[in-house]
Amino acid sequence: MVEAWYMDESPDDPRRPHRLEPGRPVGLEQLRGLGVFYWKIKIFYEEHLHLDDEIRYVLDGSGYFDVRDKEDKWIRISMEKGDMITLPAGIYHRFTLDEKNYVKAMRLFVGEPxxxxxxxxxxxxxxxxxxxxxxxxMA
Structure with missing residues (x-):
């Protein structure tokens, strides 16, 4: 859950939290009233498909792409820095981190993202x- 609060007026280092004392939290409803919307993006472990090919390039870290085979069984593909994968449109798949708990990946598109x-x-x-x-x- 995102956390938001009213700031103090201190000219100190802007990297500090600058919380008012006492604190004044700001909720999601108040943010929505300002036109600010927040979503918690799921880790892509939920099984899904895309209508376009998915091209991923791992810039750093590592993780797993899981894809379904012809018998609907999972195949796990280990990915690390420097690896690129293309998943065809319509294939059920999911992504998860490995035990290192870090990946930085880029999604490449053909045409409009x-x-x-x-x-x-x-x-x-x-x-x-x-x-x-x-x-x-292919059978």
Whole structure:
């Protein structure tokens, strides 16, 4: 949960918290009233698919991409600094950190960036249907 508060008027180092004494916390409703919206982004461990290919390049750290095979079983792919992976549109997958608990990754796009993830079940999308056809051809 994000934390917000009213600041003191001190000219001290701006890197300090500058909390009023006593503290005056600011809630999400008050922030929304100012047009400020907050979301807690899930770690991508929830199974999902995209309508576009997903291209990821690991800049630092490490983690795991999990993908589903033809029998719907998980395959874990270990990724570390310097690794790049392309996941086809329509494949169910998820991402998680490893025990080092740190990754810095970049997502690359072809064309206009689209970040939308569709949690399973999402079998009704054309991208999923096309991916399933691809799997059938590879059998």
């Amino acid at each position: 689209v970040w939308t993830a569709y949690n399973r079940p999402a079998d009704h999308f054309d991208a999923r249907e096309q991916y399933m056809k691809f799997l059938a051809q």
